[in-house]
Amino acid sequence: MEHATSDNKLIVRARGLVKVYRLGRRNTVTALAGVDLDVPRGSFTVVMGPSGSGKSTLLNVLGCLDTPDEGTLIVDGRDVTRARRSALSDFRLRTVGFVFQQFNLLPHLTALENVMLPLNYRRPRLSAQEKRERAAAALRRVGLGHRLHHRPDELSGGEQQRVGIARAMVNEPKIILADEPTGELDTKTGAEVIEMMYELNRERGQTIILVTHDYAVGQRADQLVFMSDGRIVPRLAELEAPLAPAPPKQS
Amino acid sequence: MTQILRSMSRRRGRAALTILGVSIGIFAFVVMGALAEKMNIHATSAQRYYGRCIWVLDNRVYITFGGSLPMSLRKKLQAVDGVRYVSPRIFGPLDYADLRNPLALCAIAGVDLTPGHSPLEGLALARGRMLRRGARGEVVIGCAVARKYDKDVGDFLRVHREKMRIVGVLEPTNTDPDSLVFMSLEDARRVLAMERDEVTAFAVYVEPNEDAEALAEVLVHVAAREGVPVHTISPEEIQRNVGSALSIFNGIVYACTIIAVLVGTLGIANTMVMSVSERAREIGTKKAIGARTSDIFVEFLGEALVIAVVGGAIGLALAVLATWLLNARLAEGGVTLFIITARLVCAAFAVALVAGCIAGIYPALRAARLDPVQALRSV
Numbered sequence: 001m002e003h004a005t006s007d008n009k010l011i012v013r014a015r016g017l018v019k020v021y022r023l024g025r026r027n028t029v030t031a032l033a034g035v036d037l038d039v040p041r042g043s044f045t046v047v048m049g050p051s052g053s054g055k056s057t058l059l060n061v062l063g064c065l066d067t068p069d070e071g072t073l074i075v076d077g078r079d080v081t082r083a084r085r086s087a088l089s090d091f092r093l094r095t096v097g098f099v100f101q102q103f104n105l106l107p108h109l110t111a112l113e114n115v116m117l118p119l120n121y122r123r124p125r126l127s128a129q130e131k132r133e134r135a136a137a138a139l140r141r142v143g144l145g146h147r148l149h150h151r152p153d154e155l156s157g158g159e160q161q162r163v164g165i166a167r168a169m170v171n172e173p174k175i176i177l178a179d180e181p182t183g184e185l186d187t188k189t190g191a192e193v194i195e196m197m198y199e200l201n202r203e204r205g206q207t208i209i210l211v212t213h214d215y216a217v218g219q220r221a222d223q224l225v226f227m228s229d230g231r232i233v234p235r236l237a238e239l240e241a242p243l244a245p246a247p248p249k250q251s
Numbered sequence: 252m253t254q255i256l257r258s259m260s261r262r263r264g265r266a267a268l269t270i271l272g273v274s275i276g277i278f279a280f281v282v283m284g285a286l287a288e289k290m291n292i293h294a295t296s297a298q299r300y301y302g303r304c305i306w307v308l309d310n311r312v313y314i315t316f317g318g319s320l321p322m323s324l325r326k327k328l329q330a331v332d333g334v335r336y337v338s339p340r341i342f343g344p345l346d347y348a349d350l351r352n353p354l355a356l357c358a359i360a361g362v363d364l365t366p367g368h369s370p371l372e373g374l375a376l377a378r379g380r381m382l383r384r385g386a387r388g389e390v391v392i393g394c395a396v397a398r399k400y401d402k403d404v405g406d407f408l409r410v411h412r413e414k415m416r417i418v419g420v421l422e423p424t425n426t427d428p429d430s431l432v433f434m435s436l437e438d439a440r441r442v443l444a445m446e447r448d449e450v451t452a453f454a455v456y457v458e459p460n461e462d463a464e465a466l467a468e469v470l471v472h473v474a475a476r477e478g479v480p481v482h483t484i485s486p487e488e489i490q491r492n493v494g495s496a497l498s499i500f501n502g503i504v505y506a507c508t509i510i511a512v513l514v515g516t517l518g519i520a521n522t523m524v525m526s527v528s529e530r531a532r533e534i535g536t537k538k539a540i541g542a543r544t545s546d547i548f549v550e551f552l553g554e555a556l557v558i559a560v561v562g563g564a565i566g567l568a569l570a571v572l573a574t575w576l577l578n579a580r581l582a583e584g585g586v587t588l589f590i591i592t593a594r595l596v597c598a599a600f601a602v603a604l605v606a607g608c609i610a611g612i613y614p615a616l617r618a619a620r621l622d623p624v625q626a627l628r629s630v
Contacts, residue, residue, distance in 0.1 A: 065539055065623045086543060093541025100627070104536040108261045118540040120254070167540065 011076055011175055011207050012039035012062055018070035019057050019230075031057035032068065033230035039175075039223070042205040044198065046218040049227035055211045056179055058227065062209060063096045063177045064088045076174045093121055097168030099178035103160040105152040111163045112148040115139055118171045138166040142196060158189035165196060169206070176200070178210040182217075190214070255553045262526075266558065269522040273562025273603065274569065276515030280508040281570030281599050285589035287504045289425075292590055294493045296426035300373070303486050304338075305467045307453040310480035316342050316358070320479060322448040327473050333461040334470075338363050338370060339450040341439040345396075345410065345432055357396050359410065360431040361439020361450075370454070374428055379404035379419030386435050391419035393429040398582050408432065411442045425590075463487060515562065516606040523555050523614035527621075534618050535626025548619035555611025556604065563603025567596065 019032040031054045039045050039062075047055050060066040061073065064080050067088075073081050076095050080088065097118075105114045115135035119126055126134070139148055142162040152160050161181055168176050178197065182190030194217050200206045210217070218224045226233050259266045307328065309318025328337045341361030349356045362370050364384045371381055371391060382391050390408060397403060397420045407414040410432065423429055434442075440449065455470060457463050467483040474481040527534070534547055574589035581588055 060624050063539070065627075089538065089541060089543045092539065098539045100536070100539075104532065104539075104627075106533055106536070108257050117537070121537075121541045121543065121546055171541070 008077070009040055010038050010074075011041045012037060012209075013074040014038075014062070014071065015073075016071035017058070017061060017068045017073060019054075019061060019066065019068050030230050032061065034071070035227075035230070035232055037062075037225065037232060039207065039209060041174075042201070042207055043222040044201045044207075044220075045209045045223040045225060046221035047209065047211045047225045047227060048213065048215070048218050053227040054230040055227050057230075059177050059179050059209065059211055062175075063098060064092050065098075093118065093171060095174045097171065097173035097176040099161070099164050099168045099176060099181045101180040101183040103152070103157075103164045103184070105160055105163055105167075107152050110149045110151055111139060111144060111155065111159075111166075112136060114152070114163055115167045115170050118167060122171070135166070135170055138170040139163070141169075142166045156189070157185050158192055161185060161189075161193050162196065165193070165200075169200065175207045175209060178208065180211050180213070182212065182214065252553070255550060255557055258526075258530075258550075259554060259557065265522055265525075269518050269558050270562040270565065272518035273515040273559055273606065274566035276508070276512040276606070277563045277566025277599050277603055278570045278573070279511035279566075280602055281567055281591065281595060282573060282589065283504040283508050284595045284598065285570070285574050285591045287501050288592050288595055289588055289590040290497060290500055292425045292592075294497055296424055298486075298490065298493070300424060300426050300428065301454075301486070301489070303457045303459075303463060305455040305457060305463055305470065305486070306484040307455055307470055307474065307481050308484065309451070310482050316344065316451065318451050319445070319449050320451065320453065320481065321477075322450055324474055324477055324479055324481075325453060327477055328453060328455055328470055331466070331469055331473055333458050333466050335456045335458050336368055338368055338454040338456065339436060340370075340452045340454055341436055341443065341445065341449075342451050343439065343443040357393075357399060357430045357432065359439055359443065360433050361436045361443075362433055364435055371433055374424065375422040377420045377422045379417070381419055382433060382435065386418075387438060388413070388415050389418045389434070390415045390438075391421060391433045392417055393421050393431050394423045395429040395587070396432055410434075413442050415442075425587075512602055512606055516610045519555050519558050519607065519610035520613065522558070523551060523611055524617070526554070527551065527614050527618045530618075531621060531626045531629040534621050535623045535629070538621070538623035539627065544619045547621075548615045551615035551618045552608070552611040555615065556607040559603045559607025559610070560600070563600055563606075566603075567599050570599075 014035055014037040017032050017035040018030070021029045021031055023029060033054075035054075035058060037058075047058060049055050057066065061068050062075065064075065064083070067083075068081060071081065072079065075091075078091070080091060083091065106117070109117070112132065112135050115138050116131045119131040119134060136145070136148055139145060142165050144159060144162055144166065147155060147159060152163070155163065161184075164181070165176075168178075176197075181197070182193055185193060194214075197208055197210065198220065201208050210221075212218065307320070309320055312318035322339060325337050325339055328334060341359070343359045345357040345359055364371075364382055364386060366384065369382075376391075377394065379391070382389055390410070392402065392408065400408060402408055402417055404417055404420055406417050408417055415434065415438070421428055436450065439445070440447065457466055463485045464487055467485045470483055471481055537547060571591055574591060578587050578589055
């Protein structure tokens with residue numbers, strides 16, 4: 001991984017990102033077909049687009065879970081385009097926090113233990129006491145101070161996602177990447193979770209990149225990005241139309 | 252470690268069955284190993300006890316029981332160059348019923364009690380005293396005899412038609428003296444109804460640096476000249492026979508146990524491979540939140556090792572219990588069939604650890620190498 005000179009105001013600078021998946025011997029799917037994207041530090045960026053447009057792949061590449069086949073990606077001033085796996089896992093640990101659509105909490109661990117998990121991977125190691133304190137503080141910040149010792153199956157969907165958010169922010173990452181974090185929640189709970197993420201962004205200056213199908217979420221963002229067929233496309237009326245709530249039919 | 256135990260506790264039934272598989276393997280290893288240890292200790296103790304001594308036996312019998320040699324042969328054998336001294340012995344069964352069960356065999360050993368020549372001098376007493384020269388109607392017994400007949404110093408032991416006073420009980424030697432009833436040559440002749448100058452064997456002790464095998468041949472010639480057909484068993488011959496018998500025995504025992512342990516190992520591997528497939532999403536999540544390849548590898552290998560070590564400890568505990576029960580039951584017959592040595596316990600743990608490593612490496616590598624994006628997509 002190299003230090004790259006880049007605009008310090010940008011946390012992500014992507015140029016010409018291409019990602020092609022092979023399905024069997026002959027079939028290939030181009031998930032990213034040359035994506036250029038700048039994400040300013042402390043901003044709230046929302047990525048929208050139809051299913052299969054490459055939103056999740058973009059998030060995986062930006063979060064260093066996957067590497068691009070072509071292009072350049074600079075995250076937090078480092079060129080991560082062709083970094084080795086081991087360097088990427090360290091980078092992810094310190095720089096990125098993931099929030100998943102299905103929460104991805106470990107069912108056999110309590111909320112506190114789930115949030116402590118990323119701290120377990122830190123080197124040098126933290127003391128058990130420090131890990132507990134940090135995890136508890138993160139859970140209190142998302143309003144779950146009273147649910148520390150509950151397992152995921154004892155929590156509501158909204159609470160589980162809040163544990164997911166606490167886990168993503170416990171290592172104080174530079175960016176939080178959220179892939180449809182409200183996809184499994186009802187509208188009211190989903191709105192609460194989104195509100196919490198906006199709060200994090202406002203109060204702590206936390207950079208957030210969020211994928212959603214909810215146009216209302218995108219409207220409040222600092223930056224709204226539309227994707228189609230692996231590219232970032234201009235905000236066209238015809239693309240917005242199906243995402244906007246359908247007008248009531250007149251009889 | 253806590254994480255490993257918590258992961259295992261999620262599928263308790265499967266973990267318990269896998270641990271049971273390993274336990275059975277280690278149980279077999281320890282029980283069979285304890286049997287082999289007993290045989291090995293018996294053989295090495297016997298070699299130490301008998302030392303460099305050539306057995307001269309009646310040509311009509313192979314073992315030291317039965318047969319008849321004239322006492323007069325002693326002087327002729329003693330005169331041979333390289334012979335330190337010749338010790339006459341009389342061996343015979345204590346109870347004829349024992350002949351059907353060689354494992355529980357206790358025997359009469361009539362020995363020369365001359366100071367400096369008595370084979371009892373190399374043995375340690377647990378209680379009482381040694382036989383003195385000219386002892387009559389007295390015996391010193393091995394620990395297995397004491398256990399089998401529940402006798403101690405001061406008691407009387409029935410030896411065929413006579414009752415003999417026990418004056419001493421020997422410390423365990425893990426070899427022949429444990430099951431012997433020592434008495435004077437005269438007493439042995441009387442209870443076994445033998446002639447006045449008759450013995451069943453001569454133990455010929457050899458001068459240091461003497462070629463025992465060559466000397467054994469000379470002894471056969473000397474006896475033949477006296478008109479006594481004998482055969483000999485040299486220390487080298489004992490070592491060869493015992494060594495080859497032991498290596499065959501050890502080979503069979505360890506081959507069987509390796510199969511048992513291998514089955515346990517495959518059980519762990521199977522459980523771990525299934526676990527990796529089922530927990531792909533969890534692995535993906537951990538990688539996404541910063542787990543290194545090595546963290547995942549260590550976690551899965553650790554799980555395999557915990558299964559192996561817990562299984563090993565349970566197997567070992569069961570084996571200790573089983574051998575203790577069997578030994579206690581067999582002790583009534585004066586037999587100790589299993590000895591669990593420190594090296595056997597260490598070997599059992601080493602085998603369990605190696606089994607855990609072998610079984611865990613492949614699944615752990617698979618888990619560690621999972622592509623996080625693919626893993627996150629799995630259900």
